Amino acid sequence: MASTTNDVLPSGGQIFATIPDLFFLPEFVFGGLVWILVATTHVSPENPLGWVMFVSVFCFIMTTLWLFVFLCGCNQSSIWPTLDVGYHFFAAVLYLSASVVLAYITYSYGLVVNITSGSDLNFQELLKTFRLDISAVVMSYVATLLYFLHAIFSAIRWRKA
Numbered sequence: 598m599a600s601t602t603n604d605v606l607p608s609g610g611q612i613f614a615t616i617p618d619l620f621f622l623p624e625f626v627f628g629g630l631v632w633i634l635v636a637t638t639h640v641s642p643e644n645p646l647g648w649v650m651f652v653s654v655f656c657f658i659m660t661t662l663w664l665f666v667f668l669c670g671c672n673q674s675s676i677w678p679t680l681d682v683g684y685h686f687f688a689a690v691l692y693l694s695a696s697v698v699l700a701y702i703t704y705s706y707g708l709v710v711n712i713t714s715g716s717d718l719n720f721q722e723l724l725k726t727f728r729l730d731i732s733a734v735v736m737s738y739v740a741t742l743l744y745f746l747h748a749i750f751s752a753i754r755w756r757k758a
Contacts, residue, residue: 606677606754608670617681617750620743621664627740628657628692634733635699638726645698649737652695656688656744678755685748692741699737703730 612618632653635646663684666672672681710727713720 606667606672606681608667608672612664612667615754617685617747617754618667620747620750621660621667624660624740624743624747625657627736627743628653628660630736631695631699631733631740632657634729634736638729638733645702649695649699649733652691653737653740656691656740659684659688678751682748682751682755685744685751689741689744689748692737692744696734696737696741699730700734703727703734706730 607615607618612621632650635649635653663681706723706727710720710723713723
């Protein structure tokens with residue numbers, strides 16, 4: 598699982614050969630998709646969707662930094678396995694809270710779309726936004742699952758170390 602040397606965690610290219618660390622790339626993809634999909638829609642109401650944007654941008658940036666720490670090999674002290682589990686669990690909780698908020702807002706938006714049925718331009722724009730929000734909800738829950746799986750497999754690795 599881990600590297601063949603006595604390293605605490607894999608570093609460099611070895612991170613692409615271990616199970617918990619393989620989740621880095623899908624976390625980027627699905628987290629970035631949440632960010633993009635929410636950013637392309639009309640953000641209304643601002644506060645709940647602002648939380649979704651904060652979570653997706655925060656996790657995207659932190660996961661990028663986390664990946665660079667692993668690639669550079671700066672993760673070789675004994676505290677890093679604990680930090681790895683803690684960060685990915687924290688990110689999973691953040692994404693879960695953002696996913697629930699996004700799902701609720703999308704459901705509420707769907708009620709508005711159902712009331713405003715028709716072929717006018719306003720309806721078409723509402724329907725497009727609703728479909729983008731549905732995609733964002735799916736991507737958000739997938740990102741939540743990926744961070745949660747990363748946390749679980751990191752905890753298993755932490756227990757073995």
